[in-house]
Amino acid sequence: MSEDTLKKAIKSAQESKNKGGLITNQRDAMAQGLELVDKSAICMLGTIGEDGFPNIKAMLNLRHEGLKKIWFSTNTSSRRVQQLKKDNRACVYYVDEANFKGLMLVGTIEILQDIESRKMLWSEGAEVYYPLGVEDPDYSVLCFTAKQANFYHQLTNLTFEIE
Amino acid sequence: MSEDTLKKAIKSAQESKNKGGLITNQRDAMAQGLELVDKSAICMLGTIGEDGFPNIKAMLNLRHEGLKKIWFSTNTSSRRVQQLKKDNRACVYYVDEANFKGLMLVGTIEILQDIESRKMLWSEGAEVYYPLGVEDPDYSVLCFTAKQANFYHQLTNLTFEIE
Numbered sequence: 001m002s003e004d005t006l007k008k009a010i011k012s013a014q015e016s017k018n019k020g021g022l023i024t025n026q027r028d029a030m031a032q033g034l035e036l037v038d039k040s041a042i043c044m045l046g047t048i049g050e051d052g053f054p055n056i057k058a059m060l061n062l063r064h065e066g067l068k069k070i071w072f073s074t075n076t077s078s079r080r081v082q083q084l085k086k087d088n089r090a091c092v093y094y095v096d097e098a099n100f101k102g103l104m105l106v107g108t109i110e111i112l113q114d115i116e117s118r119k120m121l122w123s124e125g126a127e128v129y130y131p132l133g134v135e136d137p138d139y140s141v142l143c144f145t146a147k148q149a150n151f152y153h154q155l156t157n158l159t160f161e162i163e
Numbered sequence: 164m165s166e167d168t169l170k171k172a173i174k175s176a177q178e179s180k181n182k183g184g185l186i187t188n189q190r191d192a193m194a195q196g197l198e199l200v201d202k203s204a205i206c207m208l209g210t211i212g213e214d215g216f217p218n219i220k221a222m223l224n225l226r227h228e229g230l231k232k233i234w235f236s237t238n239t240s241s242r243r244v245q246q247l248k249k250d251n252r253a254c255v256y257y258v259d260e261a262n263f264k265g266l267m268l269v270g271t272i273e274i275l276q277d278i279e280s281r282k283m284l285w286s287e288g289a290e291v292y293y294p295l296g297v298e299d300p301d302y303s304v305l306c307f308t309a310k311q312a313n314f315y316h317q318l319t320n321l322t323f324e325i326e
Contacts, residue, residue, distance in 0.1 A: 004204075005204045006289070009223055009287070010286060010292075013291045014291050041171075041260065044207050046217035049269070052211075052252060053254060054209035054210055054217045054252065056207055056209045056254055056267055057265065057315070058260070062168065091218055092220070093207060093219035095205070095207070095221045097221070098307055104219055106217075123170060123173060128173055128304070129173075152221075155291070155292070157234060
């Protein structure tokens with residue numbers, strides 16, 4: 001796998017360098033970042049483990065509001081929720097593997113259990129995760145609020161604040 | 164996207180629950196985890212930012228030795244290397260989006276610049292990243308050593324030590 005992976009990446013980086021189609025301004029980075037968020041079925045949630053080591057887990061990309069807010073559905077009993085209760089600093093990462101693009105959003109997470117938030121992310125059959133239904137105490141909603149973003153494309157990357 | 168994503172995930176979780184094909188022992192988790200690492204073109208590297216927030220970036224999955232060691236190629240001047248010089252705690256995450264599988268490896272990273280390590284990950288055309296060639300001071304190799312793993316599949320997850 002490795003040889004092919006590197007050769008493909010090098011070829012793509014060379015083409016991109018020659019074409020000069022790289023992201024150089026914040027407006028384009030935000031637009032392409034939002035496009036990536038809109039089309040992604042999953043994203044990666046980064047948290048700080050109880051031992052201080054970084055942790056990553058794939059999450060369903062269920063709902064977002066621009067690049068500022070992202071909501072996740074999770075089990076209250078999960079390791080992630082226990083970690084976030086102690087340290088709510090987080091990041092969310094979206095990747096477009098085929099086009100060598102990535103968006104990292106850095107911010108904080110609020111753990112919600114109010115009925116409106118629960119209903120917002122509920123779907124028929126979600127009892128497979130939360131057997132007691134929409135009011136299951138083991139059902140929590142994570143609300144991520146971004147403060148900063150990094151957009152990666154090929155050889156370039158651009159950092160910007162999220163207002 | 165969100166509605167479809169959740170419905171697909173629920174359906175897959177229900178089928179998997181009914182079939183009872185979930186991972187329950189460490190040997191299977193290690194075997195399936197290794198299979199995922201073997202076939203992945205990219206993985207996500209988690210680090211701790213200078214402000215203490217978790218950071219994630221996609222990396223090319225170039226070379227590994229079982230689940231214990233993973234090597235990455237990167238720019239010495241990159242933000243990642245600066246972060247790792249201050250705090251070398253890291254995690255590496257592999258995901259199989261279609262089958263709702265994920266593997267998180269937690270460990271530490273050593274920054275290498277010796278010629279053997281450089282040559283090991285070098286490929287023709289890699290000057291697009293490191294213009295001065297295999298001895299470019301801006302070319303570093305990251306060697307990740309895992310101490311613990313988490314394998315996720317559908318509704319289950321299993322934690323085990325990496326010897």
